[in-house]
Amino acid sequence: MGRVPGALARHNSMEALAQWLESLRRRSGMSWDQMARTAVDRGLPVTRSTLYRASRGETLPKWQTVQAFTRVCRGDEHLAKRLWTSADRHKAASGGGTPHIMVMAPQFITEPWQLVHAMKGMCRENGNPTLRELERRAYIDVENKVSLLPKSTVGAVLQGRMPGKDLLLDFARYCGNVPDDRLKDWEDAWERAHAFRKGEECPMVRDIPTVPTVPTVPTVPTRGAPRPFASGTPFGPQPSRWGNRQWGTRGRLRAG
Structure with missing residues (x-):
């Protein structure tokens, strides 16, 4: 599988990827020439120099190179993809590539x-x-x-x-x-x-249904309690059993 890079390499995802690839090669015990021959035998389009540069960490290799490197050394391809994706994002965020902009679904x-x-x-x-x-x-x-x-x-x-x-x-x-x-x-x-x-x-x-507008009730200042709701609604003022009479200032009823 190869050793996962330690904390010292985590600050730079490209270095982490390179160290992980190098650990794969050392675990396999193969030389660069042997790796290149194995890649050719398996039909993987990668050369010796390309494999070598991938483990240097100076530039970000293509995913096809990392994939071939991992397959030749019998490493974990899922971990390789995760490390490569992290390195690719690090490169973009550090100005080494196209800035990473959120892609819309x-x-x-x-x-x-x-x-x-x-x-x-x-x-x-x-x-x-x-x-x-x-x-x-x-x-x-x-x-x-x-x-x-x-x-x-x-x-x-x-x-x-x-x-x-x-x-x-x-x-x-x-x-x-x-x-x-x-x-x-x-x-x-x-x-x-x-x-x-x-x-x-x-x-x-166009497919979003339009919401009908609700007519607003003009508020007219009146003597007495405010009337925030339209008359006739469940929450509006109801007809009084006293007709149009109103309370006077001294608590007596007077005709409206």
Whole structure:
């Protein structure tokens, strides 16, 4: 499994990740050349120099590198993902990358830029796969390299272009591993962003029923007790059995 980094490394998540990877290598007893050969034998696209740099802690390695390192050394892949995610957030917070901005859930997305930002966040949460890797995951014709996620199109979208609905749903499926029964949330998000782009009323806002306004009762200063409620309501003033008579200043009844 590898030793979890101690307290001295916890102040820097990137160093913690690097120390954990190095502990994996030492436990395995393999040299860097042996690790590289093992990676090739298992079909993992990683080189000796890439593995070595990952354990140095000077830069944040890609998730694919950390994943390959962990598999070669037979480490805990879930712990590796947790350490890598923490290091990625540390890098962004310290100015070493794009500032970490909260990504909206699809239920709250109403504008195109929020949709694109959510797609970028989906990439970050799933190891920042390359455009080529996304294209390969979504192949529908491997021989002719026909993909539902062409790298040129996905690249343009991640640079800020509004995605098509089908591309968004395929991106959520192949990049975000969103199950089919949750894709409706992303489809609705696309509809709202599309309506905003065309200057139409947002479907989410249009579907909210309007609340009828309650007419206010003007308050007129009167002699006697204030009347905060309208006459005739359960809490309003009720007709007196004395008719229109009122109490005088000396406690006597007088005609109204």
